[in-house]
Amino acid sequence: MDFSFDDRTQELRERLLSFMDEHVYPAESVAEEQRERLDSPWQTPAVVGELKAEARRRGLWNLFLPDAEHGAGLTNLQYAPLAEITGRSPQLAPTALNCAAPDTGNMELLAQFASPEQKKRWLTPLLEGEIRSAFAMTEPEVASSDATNIETRIERHGDEYVISGRKWYISGAMNPDCAIFIVMGKTDPEGSDVRRQQSMVLVPRDTPGVEIRRAMRVYGFEDHHHGGHAEVLFHDVRVPVSNLIGEEGGGFAIAQARLGPGRIHHCMRLIGMAERGIELMCRRAVTRTAFGKPLAQQGAVQQWIADARVAVEQMRLLVLKTAWLMDTVGNRGAHTEIQAIKIAVPRTVTEILDRAIQVHGAAGVSQDFPLAELWTSARSLRMADGPDEVHQRSLARRELKRYA
Incomplete structure (x- = not known):
């Protein structure tokens, strides 16, 4: 095991350290001041857009994706010291580099499992930083540390799936730019294999029946930097069968x-x-x-x-x-x-x-x-x-x- 920085990691690290000193740390107080003047705490301060533009200009974009087709093509070992640097300002730096959760996990998921049409519709704008996303798995009525407990139903009716359920602490869902939910629910609740009962479907935020009920606080904080955490209800939400990610039972x-x-x-x-x-x-x-x-x-x-x-x-x-x-x-x-x-x-x-x-x-x-x-x-x-x-x-x- 050799943990020394290779040339590319060292070059990106130096570029990122300069970006943090020159732009990110000074922007922390600016973002708070701008947020106080916004109509909603979930809106994004203008300085975040400026940081994203500067990060792209410096080649500090989508560093988390090892897939060279969609991201920077870095290994986990190369990305580790860069992610550490962004952790010094977790409210701004990961977002500025388009490396913030939950979008990172969702982009990795789509890059690996989505169909070409799904990638074009949702992965491309996520990679470009044009939209945000949310991953809807956790539920308030069950111990969600055991994902086999989830109760949300995804039932097939002809050429559509009908989703019914209640999720909470859905990160990013309060952000107005959140355009897509990846929803995990049960397509085969009586199946003999409890790990094959679940599936995942793509649900656009503006689909009828999607209700953002309230924002969930974390130790009293709204966590607006990450787009907040929401309680979300799905009232007989209908999406095309083509919105299934992967296969039924693969969730x-x-x-x-x-x-x-x-x-x-x-x-x-x-x-x-x-x-x-x-x-x-x-x-x-x-x-x-x-x-x-x-x-x-x-x-x-x-x-x-x-x-x-x-x-x-x-x-x-x-x-x-x-x-x-x-x-x-x-x-x-x-x-x-x-x-x-x-x-x-x-x-x-x-x-x-x-x-x-x-x-x-x-x-x-x-x-x-x-x-x-x-x-x-x-x-x-x-x-x-x-x-x-x-x-x-x-x-x-x-x-x-x-x-x-």
């Missing part, structure tokens, strides 16, 4: 294929979030005095900073190893490592950000620093794409098989 497998890259992308960005937390913690520690000496000279604060640095270096190496395995032996061969980083990284980054908040005192929970929102994002990722406990269960069972 569970497609979901698993989508989640693998999504999990590592989250962890890549989380490393950047932790780095920003350490930077802010150190800057605060050397500029604030308590009980007659700088916080930087307080033993507890020094221990927090040291532990944070050790943890970040450990996590980065595990994420890079996972990326290397995904590139060399595939997602299935990297299953253990994908689960390991999904368990360890959000938990550890949450702890680092929590201590950074503590060093800032009241300012740490205020809107004057990004720490509270960063903490919220990290803490939420202990549930997104499968909660810790599900991954721990699966990982433990795989380990125990060696001794059975």
Whole structure:
């Protein structure tokens, strides 16, 4: 395993670092000011469009897609240090580069499983950044950590599918630019194989019967940077049979294929979030005095900073190893490592950000620093794409098989 940057990664990294310093960080306060003057919190501030145009001009666009036909053609190992940099400003940088969830996972899904007609209608405008999308799987009435529990029905009536169900925490759905939902439901609820009961269909947002009921908050935040999270009802929504993605009964497998890259992308960005937390913690520690000496000279604060640095270096190496395995032996061969980083990284980054908040005192929970929102994002990722406990269960069972 060689984790040194190749020439292309180094060149893109330098270009991205300049973009962050010159455009993204200064735009953070501008975006907040512009948002206060918008008619709706879900509208996109004008500065985001400016960032996207500049990112495209600099060749920093669709870096997440390893498919050279649709994206930059980078390997996971090449993309990892770039995604880490964007994680330092998760509210703006991923969107500016067209590398923000849930669109990234949806584009990967469409690139891999969609028909040529579906790609032309939905993948192309997503790749161009002309529209946004949402992935509708999670439901409030069942434990959605087990995707076989979902209750939404997708029933075939002639040349149409009729979708009925209730979803929530559908990321991006509040964004006015969200034009398409990828909806997971059951086409064969009584099937003997619980992993072949589900299918996925494309549902345009403006289809009759689609109701955006309300925005869901995350620890009190609206999370408008990511287009919000919505509760969505599907009232006998009718779409053509041609809107089926892949085959009937293939929804569970497609979901698993989508989640693998999504999990590592989250962890890549989380490393950047932790780095920003350490930077802010150190800057605060050397500029604030308590009980007659700088916080930087307080033993507890020094221990927090040291532990944070050790943890970040450990996590980065595990994420890079996972990326290397995904590139060399595939997602299935990297299953253990994908689960390991999904368990360890959000938990550890949450702890680092929590201590950074503590060093800032009241300012740490205020809107004057990004720490509270960063903490919220990290803490939420202990549930997104499968909660810790599900991954721990699966990982433990795989380990125990060696001794059975």
